[in-house]
Amino acid sequence: MLRFLRKHYWTFGLLLILMSLLVFTRVIQPNFGTFGLEALTRAALPFAFATAAQVIVVIAGGIDLSIASMMAVTSVTAAVLMDGASEQFAFVVIPIVLLVGATLGAINGVLIVITRVPDIVVTLAMLFVWEGVALMILNAPGGGSAQWVQGLLIGPILLEFLPEAVTQWVPKAFIVLVVSLCVVWIPLRRSNFGLSVYAIGSSDMAAFRSGVNVNRTKIAAYAIGGLFAAMGGLVLTASTGIGAPIPGPYLLASVAAVVLGGVILGGGIGGLLGPIIAVLILRLIRTDLTLLSVDPNITTIVEGTIMVIVVMAGGFMASRRKTK
Amino acid sequence: MAASPILSARHVAKNYGAVAALKDASLDVAPGEVIALLGANGAGKSTLVKILTGAISPSAGEITIRGNRFNVSSPADARRAGLVPVYQEPSLIPDLNILDNLKLGSTPLEAFRHWLSELGVPDVDLIELARHQPLAVQRVIDLARALASEPAILLLDEMTAALPADLVDRVLDVVKQQKPLGRSVIYISHRFPEIAAVCDRAMVLRDGKTVGDLPITPGVEEEIVELMLGDAIKATKRAFATATVSEALKPRLEVSHLSAGSKLTDVSFDLRAGEVLGVVALEGQGQDELFEVLAGMTPPDGGGFSIDGTPCRFKHPADAIAAGHVYVPGDRAEALLMQRSVRENIAIPFHTRPSQWGLIDMAAEKAKVDAAIDRLQIDTRAQGEVQRLSGGNQQKVTIARWVAMGIETILCFDPTRGIDVRTKHQIYPLLRELAAQGSSVLFYTSELAEVQLACDRVVVIFNGKVVDQMDAEHADEPTLMRAAYGLTADDALQQAAQASASEPVV
Numbered sequence: 146m147l148r149f150l151r152k153h154y155w156t157f158g159l160l161l162i163l164m165s166l167l168v169f170t171r172v173i174q175p176n177f178g179t180f181g182l183e184a185l186t187r188a189a190l191p192f193a194f195a196t197a198a199q200v201i202v203v204i205a206g207g208i209d210l211s212i213a214s215m216m217a218v219t220s221v222t223a224a225v226l227m228d229g230a231s232e233q234f235a236f237v238v239i240p241i242v243l244l245v246g247a248t249l250g251a252i253n254g255v256l257i258v259i260t261r262v263p264d265i266v267v268t269l270a271m272l273f274v275w276e277g278v279a280l281m282i283l284n285a286p287g288g289g290s291a292q293w294v295q296g297l298l299i300g301p302i303l304l305e306f307l308p309e310a311v312t313q314w315v316p317k318a319f320i321v322l323v324v325s326l327c328v329v330w331i332p333l334r335r336s337n338f339g340l341s342v343y344a345i346g347s348s349d350m351a352a353f354r355s356g357v358n359v360n361r362t363k364i365a366a367y368a369i370g371g372l373f374a375a376m377g378g379l380v381l382t383a384s385t386g387i388g389a390p391i392p393g394p395y396l397l398a399s400v401a402a403v404v405l406g407g408v409i410l411g412g413g414i415g416g417l418l419g420p421i422i423a424v425l426i427l428r429l430i431r432t433d434l435t436l437l438s439v440d441p442n443i444t445t446i447v448e449g450t451i452m453v454i455v456v457m458a459g460g461f462m463a464s465r466r467k468t469k
Numbered sequence: 470m471a472a473s474p475i476l477s478a479r480h481v482a483k484n485y486g487a488v489a490a491l492k493d494a495s496l497d498v499a500p501g502e503v504i505a506l507l508g509a510n511g512a513g514k515s516t517l518v519k520i521l522t523g524a525i526s527p528s529a530g531e532i533t534i535r536g537n538r539f540n541v542s543s544p545a546d547a548r549r550a551g552l553v554p555v556y557q558e559p560s561l562i563p564d565l566n567i568l569d570n571l572k573l574g575s576t577p578l579e580a581f582r583h584w585l586s587e588l589g590v591p592d593v594d595l596i597e598l599a600r601h602q603p604l605a606v607q608r609v610i611d612l613a614r615a616l617a618s619e620p621a622i623l624l625l626d627e628m629t630a631a632l633p634a635d636l637v638d639r640v641l642d643v644v645k646q647q648k649p650l651g652r653s654v655i656y657i658s659h660r661f662p663e664i665a666a667v668c669d670r671a672m673v674l675r676d677g678k679t680v681g682d683l684p685i686t687p688g689v690e691e692e693i694v695e696l697m698l699g700d701a702i703k704a705t706k707r708a709f710a711t712a713t714v715s716e717a718l719k720p721r722l723e724v725s726h727l728s729a730g731s732k733l734t735d736v737s738f739d740l741r742a743g744e745v746l747g748v749v750a751l752e753g754q755g756q757d758e759l760f761e762v763l764a765g766m767t768p769p770d771g772g773g774f775s776i777d778g779t780p781c782r783f784k785h786p787a788d789a790i791a792a793g794h795v796y797v798p799g800d801r802a803e804a805l806l807m808q809r810s811v812r813e814n815i816a817i818p819f820h821t822r823p824s825q826w827g828l829i830d831m832a833a834e835k836a837k838v839d840a841a842i843d844r845l846q847i848d849t850r851a852q853g854e855v856q857r858l859s860g861g862n863q864q865k866v867t868i869a870r871w872v873a874m875g876i877e878t879i880l881c882f883d884p885t886r887g888i889d890v891r892t893k894h895q896i897y898p899l900l901r902e903l904a905a906q907g908s909s910v911l912f913y914t915s916e917l918a919e920v921q922l923a924c925d926r927v928v929v930i931f932n933g934k935v936v937d938q939m940d941a942e943h944a945d946e947p948t949l950m951r952a953a954y955g956l957t958a959d960d961a962l963q964q965a966a967q968a969s970a971s972e973p974v975v
Binding site: 343350353355356358 | 522524548554556559560561562563564565569570572573574
């Protein structure tokens with residue numbers, strides 16, 4: 146147990162910060178309740194998926210700058226396909242969009258592996274490419290979304306066997322997030338492929354020598370990143386009812402959450418839970434600063450400062466642990 | 470030799486563009502045979518290893534395993550074909566724990582534990598991250614992992630380079646155990662005593678060609694060295710130079726009751742002007758801490774040292790350098806700017822003081838650098854980047870920068886680790902020459918034979934204390950070995966085992 150705590154001290158620390166922030170929010174805004182929580186989760190959703198996409202790529206030792214553009218491509222793909230189609234057709238659209246996302250990611254990975262151009266350069270180029278593709282599919286915000294898909298994200302969960310006092314505190318969007326992430330992440334973490342992802346991020350030479358197929362693992366990691374980005378794109382379309390071809394502010398936010406979440410940018414270290422909590426923290430800070438009617442320009446300064454302080458404190462804690 | 474070979478390589482060659490890294494290598498390994506693969510740096514040894522382990526594919530030639538064509542394009546393929554390598558550097562994934570590392574290569578756990586205890590480190594914490602294990606333990610884990618996969622052919626590349634003497638013996642024992650199991654071993658090492666102890670035959674490479682394949686018999690070392698060196702310089706015999714250093718000379722560096730960290734408890738010795746003082750110790754007896762303190766990288770916990778009679782307390786390596794007191798680390802990557810040129814690497818200490826941050830006098834710099842390159846005979850054909858130099862030449866660059874600066878005390882930490890014989894025999898005379906010109910050299914070595922080759926005196930450290938001091942002429946290997954284990958053989962062995970077992974895992 147102690148070992149578990151020690152190993153995941155970062156995640157627990159973040160959880161603690163999130164809890165205190167929630168309490169703080171309640172203090173400064175006594176009205177902050179079920180509705181506020183739901184709004185927060187819904188706003189955090191695309192950021193969370195963007196972050197998940199970044200997490201797997203960064204753990205594999207890469208970085209994907211094209212995440213926001215891939216979200217745009219998948220968002221407009223979903224919006225165009227669902228526009229005017231029947232409600233049931235959305236059941237077909239979702240898997241198609243997820244497949245598109247995974248393919249986009251895989252293309253990033255293949256290009257990196259084949260050209261041997263650094264990840265950051267390839268994905269920077271693909272940022273522009275995917276942005277263009279999104280605009281070709283839909284040159285202005287538009288399209289549509291099936292009603293039930295939109296409904297998936299709105300309101301609290303409805304479970305008859307649980308009293309409303311409980312369910313009203315659990316937004317549907319939260320369940321969508323947890324289920325979507327777990328379905329991909331848990332099998333991955335438990336598989337040899339997951340180990341390989343950590344291995345190539347930690348040391349690709351050692352991984353190669355241990356018999357890991359480094360190239361294939363890298364491509365797969367990027368493909369899963371694309372898959373998460375597609376979930377993000379779907380969420381964008383579902384929450385607004387239309388597709389948005391212009392990439393949102395998700396790229397830098399995803400890198401920020403990854404760093405704050407305890408994933409080392411060099412690769413090989415970190416998990417998914419920490420960065421997801423970090424997303425919520427960053428969103429909540431924004432909400433709080435708005436509630437406190439702080440100048441929005443100062444908001445970003447505060448966010449940046451917090452990031453450096455938390456990462457610095459983490460490094461300090463890590464070095465303390467070492468000397469102990 | 471009568472049995473049909475399990476591995477057979479015929480006329481293997483590898484070209485990189487116009488450059489031939491390997492021209493014509495042939496090798497036969499019979500089941501249960503231990504073959505030494507020898508060659509100076511640049512002879513093509515590492516290229517052959519890369520080909521055998523599937524990291525690169527040969528440009529020409531044929532390799533067969535059990536008569537089947539050996540068609541591998543990755544280490545995973547080589548493993549399936551029965552050839553498992555243990556590389557010079559640890560190949561464990563640093564951020565995974567040992568258990569996950571084993572899972573990654575589907576290593577059977579029981580067999581792994583068995584070999585781990587055979588190798589004398591049964592108490593490894595398997596859920597600790599690989600990066601937190603001491604280097605020597607990582608090497609042993611690497612070997613145990615390879616053995617557990619029951620390879621038909623085990624390839625050990627400089628396996629013992631970073632190991633303390635006690636673990637080396639265990640490794641050699643385990644290599645001998647493979648013979649009756651019918652498993653073959655390709656053993657790559659620069660250390661003749663080890664080769665004599667375990668190998669049946671030696672294959673010698675020179676300039677990319679197989680130049681000899683001879684059985685190991687007493688006295689074959691000379692012949693092998695001649696084959697390896699070709700027309701180049703013969704291995705220099707020890708020239709006793711102790712006479713030049715008189716007891717009367719006042720010490721340059723006086724270390725008294727120095728302690729640091731948990732390992733270095735109480736070390737005192739004198740280093741005189743004009744001498745090479747050897748330091749011998751088993752792994753983890755405090756020698757790392759000693760050098761770190763002397764080089765100004767960590768402050769001492771107790772005791773102190775003085776240079777030319779003035780007590781010193783360094784806050785930063787720059788202080789030590791200013792005092793003419795420099796450190797040459799065993800790991801060359803710690804000392805060099807790998808992507809920069811030889812010249813920049815040698816010249817970097819000239820310009821580190823803020824007062825010297827102005828324009829660089831290129832002509833003066835070049836003159837100093839050229840003089841140092843000349844003096845150390847650094848092969849600078851690969852001018853562009855230091856990382857393209859051979860290990861031996863890289864090591865020379867780390868020393869050359871201080872020679873160019875005219876430094877007076879050089880602290881060398883295992884400078885010949887993983888370097889070929891030829892370069893080693895260039896480094897010994899270099900150290901001697903520096904001493905003859907009045908410099909002082911502190912020389913930690915993990916190869917006991919080097920003491921008589923290069924040193925005037927030697928101090929032996931055990932358990933953080935100096936346990937013995939002697940003149941080099943009395944310091945033959947058995948004497949040093951006994952001293953390194955802490956005087957009396959039997960209980961010292963136990964102590965050493967305890968010391969290494971209780972080594973704190975960070």
